[in-house]
Amino acid sequence: MEINWEQLWIDARKDSVLAKYRKDVGVELWDRGAEEYSDTIKRDGFKYGEQMIDVLKSIIKPDFEVLDNGCGPGTLAIPLAKLVDRVVALDPSKGLLNVLNESAVEAGIKNIETLNKTWQEVDDSEIRARFDLVVTSNVLWQFDDICKQLRRIHDASRRYCCAILHAGLTDDLDRDMWSRIMNKEYNFGIDYIYIYNILYTRGIYANVNVIDSAYTFEKSVNDAIDYYEYLFDLYTEITPRIKRMIKDYIVKNAVDGIYRRESKTKSAVMWWEK
Numbered sequence: 001m002e003i004n005w006e007q008l009w010i011d012a013r014k015d016s017v018l019a020k021y022r023k024d025v026g027v028e029l030w031d032r033g034a035e036e037y038s039d040t041i042k043r044d045g046f047k048y049g050e051q052m053i054d055v056l057k058s059i060i061k062p063d064f065e066v067l068d069n070g071c072g073p074g075t076l077a078i079p080l081a082k083l084v085d086r087v088v089a090l091d092p093s094k095g096l097l098n099v100l101n102e103s104a105v106e107a108g109i110k111n112i113e114t115l116n117k118t119w120q121e122v123d124d125s126e127i128r129a130r131f132d133l134v135v136t137s138n139v140l141w142q143f144d145d146i147c148k149q150l151r152r153i154h155d156a157s158r159r160y161c162c163a164i165l166h167a168g169l170t171d172d173l174d175r176d177m178w179s180r181i182m183n184k185e186y187n188f189g190i191d192y193i194y195i196y197n198i199l200y201t202r203g204i205y206a207n208v209n210v211i212d213s214a215y216t217f218e219k220s221v222n223d224a225i226d227y228y229e230y231l232f233d234l235y236t237e238i239t240p241r242i243k244r245m246i247k248d249y250i251v252k253n254a255v256d257g258i259y260r261r262e263s264k265t266k267s268a269v270m271w272w273e274k
């Protein structure tokens with residue numbers, strides 16, 4: 001029996017917490033969270049990106065031109081730029097590209113070109129087989145038409161492609177706080193296994209490394225309360241009761257006025273040669 005992994009992906013997305021957004025957030029979500037995102041990856045010295053790139057060290061060459069699709073605050077683009085000739089960093093969020101550019105200046109990096117558009121807005125004829133490596137890290141979960149977009153990623157590369165997505169349960173949101181406030185378990189619901197199998201059914205047998213990673217969320221109590229109110233507002237109405245629950249949770253778990261949380265995730269780095 002042939003398993004339709006594309007349909008399973010679509011179903012998983014429908015079942016995921018993402019489908020439960022109560023408003024259309026899109027790029028606005030990324031713009032609003034840009035500073036926080038950037039602070040988080042800088043606090044760890046771009047460790048997450050370094051860990052992902054480490055898997056690709058044997059294939060990356062100094063003369064490579066790399067496309068980082070959905071680059072965010074430069075999680076991979078900044079460490080990658082130190083290893084290759086040029087990085088084209090694409091993201092629809094202006095806010096994220098601004099913080100990426102700031103980090104590049106701070107690090108004395110001059111070989112990143114930013115492109116402010118969605119991946120879907122890119123004209124295929126302009127990028128066909130243009131890059132030595134196309135990476136897309138923690139981006140694909142946003143795409144319903146996954147097969148089409150994977151095909152386009154494959155076509156934009158002349159050598160290697162790399163897709164990164166978490167494996168198993170994510171810990172990106174405080175699951176304990178979520179279950180208290182939402183009265184149900186937090187389950188992101190999508191992970192790399194669908195991508196791996198979609199590639200497999202198309203004759204692409206990706207190499208996979210599953211990497212343990214961790215990042216630290218750290219904010220003053222007041223900033224943490226603001227941040228979680230903004231986050232939960234995506235999913236539910238922030239009633240006075242929920243406001244109180246967020247505040248109580250953060251105050252209770254803060255130490256010396258700082259709310260700190262280490263988030264642990266497993267990331268699957270899938271890469272293949274054309």
Ligand SMILES: C[S@@+](CC[C@H](N)C(=O)[O-])C[C@H]1O[C@@H](n2cnc3c(N)ncnc32)[C@H](O)[C@@H]1O
Nearest residue numbers: 030070071072075091092093118119137138139
């Ligand atoms: C979880 S972040 C990942 C950022 C970075 N690659 C990383 O691993 O930290 C998801 C990123 O996808 C970007 N994004 C959202 N829609 C997109 C689209 N249609 N095309 C390309 N990127 C998109 C967001 O702006 C955001 O930067």
